[in-house]
Amino acid sequence: MHLSQTPAIESIYATILRRNPGEAEFHQAVREVLGSLGPVLAKRPEFAQAKIIERICEPERQLIFRVPWTDDSGEVHINRGFRMEFNSALGPYKGGLRFHPSVSLGIVKFLGFEQVFKNALTGMPIGGGKGGSDFDPKGRSDAEVMRFCQSFMTELYRHLGEYTDVPAGDIGVGGREIGYLFGQYKRITNRYESGVLTGKGLGWGGAQARTEATGYGTVLFTAEMLRHRGEDLEGRRVSVSGSGNVAIYAIEKAQQLGATVITCSDSTGYVLDEKGIDLDLLKQVKETERGRVSHYAERRGAHAAFVEGASVWAVPTDVALPCATQNELSETDAVALVRNGVKAVAEGANMPTTPEAFRVLEQAGIPFGPGKAANAGGVATSALEMQQNASRDSWTFAHTEERLVEIMKHIHDTCSETAERYGSPGNYVAGANIAGFELVAEAMVAQGLI
Ligand code: GLU
Numbered sequence: 319m320h321l322s323q324t325p326a327i328e329s330i331y332a333t334i335l336r337r338n339p340g341e342a343e344f345h346q347a348v349r350e351v352l353g354s355l356g357p358v359l360a361k362r363p364e365f366a367q368a369k370i371i372e373r374i375c376e377p378e379r380q381l382i383f384r385v386p387w388t389d390d391s392g393e394v395h396i397n398r399g400f401r402m403e404f405n406s407a408l409g410p411y412k413g414g415l416r417f418h419p420s421v422s423l424g425i426v427k428f429l430g431f432e433q434v435f436k437n438a439l440t441g442m443p444i445g446g447g448k449g450g451s452d453f454d455p456k457g458r459s460d461a462e463v464m465r466f467c468q469s470f471m472t473e474l475y476r477h478l479g480e481y482t483d484v485p486a487g488d489i490g491v492g493g494r495e496i497g498y499l500f501g502q503y504k505r506i507t508n509r510y511e512s513g514v515l516t517g518k519g520l521g522w523g524g525a526q527a528r529t530e531a532t533g534y535g536t537v538l539f540t541a542e543m544l545r546h547r548g549e550d551l552e553g554r555r556v557s558v559s560g561s562g563n564v565a566i567y568a569i570e571k572a573q574q575l576g577a578t579v580i581t582c583s584d585s586t587g588y589v590l591d592e593k594g595i596d597l598d599l600l601k602q603v604k605e606t607e608r609g610r611v612s613h614y615a616e617r618r619g620a621h622a623a624f625v626e627g628a629s630v631w632a633v634p635t636d637v638a639l640p641c642a643t644q645n646e647l648s649e650t651d652a653v654a655l656v657r658n659g660v661k662a663v664a665e666g667a668n669m670p671t672t673p674e675a676f677r678v679l680e681q682a683g684i685p686f687g688p689g690k691a692a693n694a695g696g697v698a699t700s701a702l703e704m705q706q707n708a709s710r711d712s713w714t715f716a717h718t719e720e721r722l723v724e725i726m727k728h729i730h731d732t733c734s735e736t737a738e739r740y741g742s743p744g745n746y747v748a749g750a751n752i753a754g755f756e757l758v759a760e761a762m763v764a765q766g767l768i
Contacts, residue, residue, distance in 0.1 A: 326359065341428070343645075343669070349673070352371065354751035354755075355751065362756075374762070377403060377427065377431075380423075381400065384398065384473075385398065389458075399473060399474065400450055404433065404446045407761035407765060409443035410484050411446065411484070413429070413447040413485070414429075414449075415448075416488040418454065435754030438758050442702075448488070464498045467499045468501075471498075472506065480514050484700075484704060491517075492517075496518055513708055516528065516700035518703070524703065525718060526712070531699035532564045532693050533563065535692070535698070539691060540687060543687055547685065549661065551576060555580055556580070556637045557581045557635035559641055560583060560667065561604050564666040565666065568666050580633065581635075584611045587611070587627050588611070588633075589612075589623070596621075612626075634658035635655070635660060636662075637660070637663070638655055638662075640670035644667065645670065652671070653678055655684075656684065663686050666692065669689055691749075694725075698722065740752055
């Protein structure tokens with residue numbers, strides 16, 4: 319399969335494959351971005367001359383470290399910690415930490431790479447990074463999670479700083495983990511450096527609306543895509559996958575905009591709730607009890623069915639919002655969505671749609687919001703948290719949400735106008751890749767060969 323008509327890009331990609339063996343998700347993410355860049359190189363020879371593509375695909379710094387900890391019975395465990403400091407052309411490295419057994423070098427590299435372009439699209443002064451560990455918080459006590467976080471930060475702290483690298487949450491890292499990580503950073507450095515982590519608690523430097531921002535932003539982006547086609551979310555059936563932070567607040571915003579959200583899921587299966595998800599119950603089961611979506615279905619009674627081990631995308635829907643994890647929406651799923659008349663798809667998770675699935679949606683002319691645009695509301699609001707920390711200020715929920723709405727509209731319009739300018743009108747993937755790349759590339763050229 320050809321990336322583009324540009325042999326130079328093919329050859330760069332071949333080198334990346336050779337130098338990053340076995341990192342399938344990273345290859346996939348790079349291929350998707352590079353596939354959009356042919357027309358940019360044709361117009362902007364200065365980027366090729368400065369070897370910007372080769373440089374942008376090579377992380378500035380890759381950290382891998384041992385994380386030892388003891389469980390409640392005194393048994394010793396050894397996990398692996400990562401931080402990918404990918405690109406600092408636009409600001410300090412910024413991006414979440416993921417705690418999940420699937421975390422590996424390739425996963426963190428793909429996420430860090432995506433983050434570079436996503437963060438650029440927000441228009442905020444943040445570079446791109448990502449980190450995490452193969453630690454599995456599921457089933458662990460608060461004390462175990464705390465000891466793990468303290469051990470993780472005992473190594474990571476030396477690489478962080480509000481002007482250097484600013485982590486946040488991602489899968490498996492929420493308010494509880496950020497609290498333990500911040501506490502340990504503060505203890506080791508003896509500095510109350512609020513802006514070193516985002517996603518903090520509201521009473522100690524956190525920003526209003528940060529928890530909601532990723533899911534809200536995904537729905538706001540979807541609403542913009544629909545608005546450009548003279549449509550809206552009112553009265554629509556919306557399918558959401560996942561049941562973590564992104565999914566929960568995507569459901570909340572979609573409901574606020576008049577949609578009926580009929581699904582959510584976890585790794586065991588999905589819930590179909592034709593009357594619309596009862597968000598209070600879902601929050602209770604997932605956030606308070608840290609339970610499974612099957613428990614939601616049991617408690618919801620006749621309204622909802624739990625379907626074990628099946629794909630949520632087989633359910634007929636108007637709008638699909640994959641908010642679980644990478645590569646969760648396959649070609650078969652995309653064919654089912656199109657056959658059932660889906661009107662828009664937007665990624666709340668990072669790279670949840672496989673390349674084959676994207677091609678099916680593209681050929682069917684379905685508006686598709688890629689994660690680096692559609693889920694950028696989370697990191698954008700993290701940048702607003704950093705702004706508040708720097709000025710020792712704290713804004714209201716309403717003001718912060720207003721900023722989020724403006725930012726999502728700005729991202730939508732940037733992607734849409736860029737796609738148009740480069741001859742791919744309506745193609746948000748091309749628009750996001752090119753616009754993000756141009757912003758970072760221009761800064762890299764200006765800052766010289768570093
Ligand atoms: N993990 C989120 C993302 O994928 C948020 C990162 C942040 O707030 O720094 O963008």
